[in-house]
Amino acid sequence: MKTRLSVTIALLALAGTASACPVCDSERGAEVRAGLREDVGSVVAVAAVGLPFVVVAGVVAAVHAGPVRRKR
């Protein structure tokens, strides 16, 4: 029981060093948020993620709306 409690406390203490997520309230978390803001501002990252899907959506829409074949 004592060992388990010690391990839990140690794990909780170590968890603080890895708090770098975008919503983490830590110095590194703030660094991540700043980096993401910078990426959004430069537009390149947004285009890299979104543009391929916009293009393929256009292709699929063109296929969907194309002329209908008559059955022979």
Added chain:
Amino acid sequence: MTSIDTDLRPESNPRPLVAAGLTLGVGLGGFVDGIVFHQILQLHNMLSAKRPPTSVANLEINMTWDGLFHAFTWLTTAVGIALLFRAGRRPEVPWSGRLLVGAMLAGWGLFNGVEGLIDHHLLGVHHVIERLGPSVWDWLFLASAPALVGAGWLIGRRSVR
């Protein structure tokens, strides 16, 4: 006589099924890229050419962009399922597994072509094997596009004859 019969037959319209297959192929192809290359093999991340994942902060930033990419692939797959469901309710749509598989392969190729061209070659935000930078692997990834579209077309065309 024959022409009148032909005119009275219902129109065959495989396009809704092809559109559903293409959309599913794009979504599932995106998942192959994200799961295999980004996560399992960790060959690159979304912005790994701009933000090398050599620090915890840069890893986290790349992970966020990878997550947004996966969100788009999830949405695309969901739209593909909706399109497939709608296609299945239309009597004029030929219900063919071969056509669906062919369209899905073509959709995977479409994804590789568009994503490869935009992200690897035009924007240069990442490369297939990041530690090599721009390499022959980027061109092989791009070449997989016509190969998959061609394979999909060969498989699907027999069902719409």
